[in-house]
Amino acid sequence: MNTNIKNRDEIEEQFKWNLGTMYKNADEVKQDLEKIKELLEQFKGYQGRLTDKETILEALQLQDRSDQLMEKSYTYAHMKLDEDIANTQALALFDQVKSLYVVYSEATSFFVPDLMKLDDEFLQSLAGDERFKDYRHFIREIGRNKEHILSDTEEKILSSFGEIAGAPKSIFQTLNNADLKFGQVINENNEPVELTHGRYQRLIQSGSREVRKAAYNELYRVYKSFKNTIAQTYINSVKKDCLYARLRKYNSALESSTFADNVDVSVYHNLIATIRHNISLLHRYIDFRKQVMQLPELHMYDLYVPLVTELNKNYSYQEAVDLVLQGLRKLGDRYVVDLKHGLENGWVDVYENKGKTAGAYSTGAYGYHPYILLNFNGTMNDVFTLAHEAGHAMHTFYSHKNQPYRNASYTIFVAEVASTLNENLLIHHLLAQTNDAKEKLYLLNYNLEQVRTTLFRQTMFAEFEKITHEKAEQGVSLTPEALSEIYYELNKFYYQGVRLDDEISMEWARIPHFYNAFYVYKYTTGFSAAVALANGILQGGPEELAKYLEFLGSGGKDYPLELLKKAGVDMEKPQPVEACLHSFDENLKLAAQLI
Known part of the structure; x- marks a missing residue:
């Protein structure tokens, strides 16, 4: 078990996800943000005009284009920040994307309420029209949600509070991943190691009761010292x-x-x-x-x-990959081949580094391959975490x-x-x-x-x-x-x-x-x-x-x-x-x- 957490630039490239398939740099993200603003101006022109099938179809297709760009830029920005939550440039980019997302939500908030003004018979005719085949479930949802959608003005107000509504989650994530600092714990080899979220998962499984007790007590000592802030x-x-x-x-x-x-x-x-x-x-x-x-x-x-x-x-990452692929053979050759290709071609960010967000997840944007974030320490639990997140990734794929x-x-x-x-x-x-x-x-x-x-x-x-x-x-x-x-x-x-x-x-x-x-x-x-x-x-x-x-x-x-x-x-x-x-x-x- 390493006692020192590496900086991001010390991790080998083969163990990092390849975000370059989405954007080469922040400038490309900002270019898309400008495109989104242009599409938003076009989209606003549909307000009050959603009365015939042709106009509705145009608006739906335009919304798809702008949604995909918004999803892509948001996904990239939050992954870039998760690489190192203390990276101020990544934080600034994510804040810019989040701010536009609030503007985007507010500007498009008229769309569903306008569709809900249409009578049920007309909505049913849309669902029955072959041109709207990709939107049938969406249209069905319009009818089901009618009683819970507010007026245009009210929806716009609610949308404008999107960023504020997300503040508790954002504050907790920043506190939990960037600001909370745990002390040192003596490991099984009588060595002092810095306690982190990732290391806690291993230390709590230690065969030494004193080690896991020390990790447990130290972790909750720190959380207890922040109990008022976290509770609020x-x-x-x-x-x-x-x-x-x-x-x-x-x-x-x-x-x-x-x-x-x-x-x-x-x-x-x-x-x-x-x-x-x-x-x-x-x-x-x-x-x-x-x-x-x-x-x-x-x-x-x-x-x-x-x-x-x-x-x-203790497993190397490659051993973990091989075990997972063998274990999933019941899902068929195509599944295994597709997963193997992904795991070997930039889907996964493998190891913990300073500032990297804790835990594991899979994410992705439409039109691009999925991504997996790990904090791999070589335990059996980490092998199963890889299998777990691979399941998410393949579902998305x-x-x-x-x-x-x-x-x-x-x-x-x-x-x-x-x-x-x-x-x-x-x-x-x-x-x-x-x-x-x-x-x-x-x-x-x-x-x-x-x-x-x-x-x-x-x-x-x-x-x-x-x-x-x-x-x-x-x-x-x-x-x-x-x-x-x-x-x-x-x-x-x-x-x-x-x-x-x-x-x-x-x-x-x-x-x-x-x-x-x-x-x-x-x-x-x-x-x-x-x-x-x-x-x-x-x-x-x-x-x-x-x-x-x-x-x-x-x-x-x-x-x-x-x-x-x-x-x-x-x-x-x-x-x-x-x-x-x-x-x-x-x-x-x-x-x-x-x-």
Whole structure:
């Protein structure tokens, strides 16, 4: 494990993503920003004129052109900043793009309200016109959203607040990635190392209890010292969510979020109820972990260490790539060839460097290949992170390849399916490759940890969001102490059998997804759908694979629940979540037989 974080210019080019396929430099971005301004002036001329099919079609096509340029410039600018969030030139460019995005949103805000003034019969005639085939789902959404769209003036006002509304998220990201400084931790070799977000993920898996305890305590010491600032940031994010929902005539912020996917709030509530009803499975796993680790009591910092430390291997990046490609062979030759090409040709930014944003993600702009950001440290977890983000990237790649721009973007609800399915296939492959009992236990535990951290932990996060937003909507004051108490009580229910230290009450303060309200439950629904689809591919035949590949190429041409139904899984029923819990139960029994 390196003890020094490299500067960006010290990273080899082969391990950096190639943003040059989009723009060679900032000047080219600024040229596109000028083009966007010109297109906006043209687009404004359609206000009040959307009364006949020809004019509407022209406006839609012009909006597509300007949207693509806006998406491209925004994607490039935020990736450039994520390379080094302390880079003032990149920050200035991103601020310029964000500012134009607010102007862009304000200038185009008339479009949907004007279309909503059209009567339903005329809208239906548009959907039936072959010239509008690429816009049918968009037109259907116009009708569905009518009651939640405001007047022209009101929409323009809301759009003008876009940058301010995004302030809580932006402030948290800057604080979390650029300003928070952690101290040093003594590692397994008795060496002092600087604690970073990326290193924490490895240190918390250390075989040395003192190392992981020190990393855990140091991390939360720093977050606790900023609890008032972070709490106010998050509370204002919650208030923003509730305000926008109320202004758009939703019953709650939760309904506002689920409505966007055409998902009833009952899906959210039923998920929490199903997990709570089966929480004894998590408690059994905690008891199993305590037994294997031979500890009188478990602390939260004991939950991430692999149970078979002898198999805590370290992988080079190339070894990780090879493992992922082997594990995904069930998805067919075309998929593997396309992914291999991407991983070897500038899709991925591999290693941590000073100032680089924490975590991992995949992103992209229509007309260009997708990108993957990693902070690769060589752990098994990093191998699965690569498989996960590759799933996102290939979903984007095939959706962009097979859908027109208007239908190419899939919703967040289905975004985690392809990524999690990849992880499921990889774990199945690795288990099939070994007869060694210790290695099987290691891999089974990794799979159990996937379920713990996704199905159980993300549902706990979803409960936290539900409670905080409901309290804000009821007029109950949220304070740093109240947030910590809510979070601590949830941990008491979910992690019965674990000795809860005070530090865990501050974990809410470091979860970036909380600034995308009601996002995290989609990890759980996506995970459950992915398990069902993976089982279908592994146990079925060409038909199951064909349906899944069709799903990958479907983008957002239909509502997410309908896309999943066509792929072979119905998330409006409890069976996918229950089946995933059953799989967890079976793997826990298998693991118990190996000790």
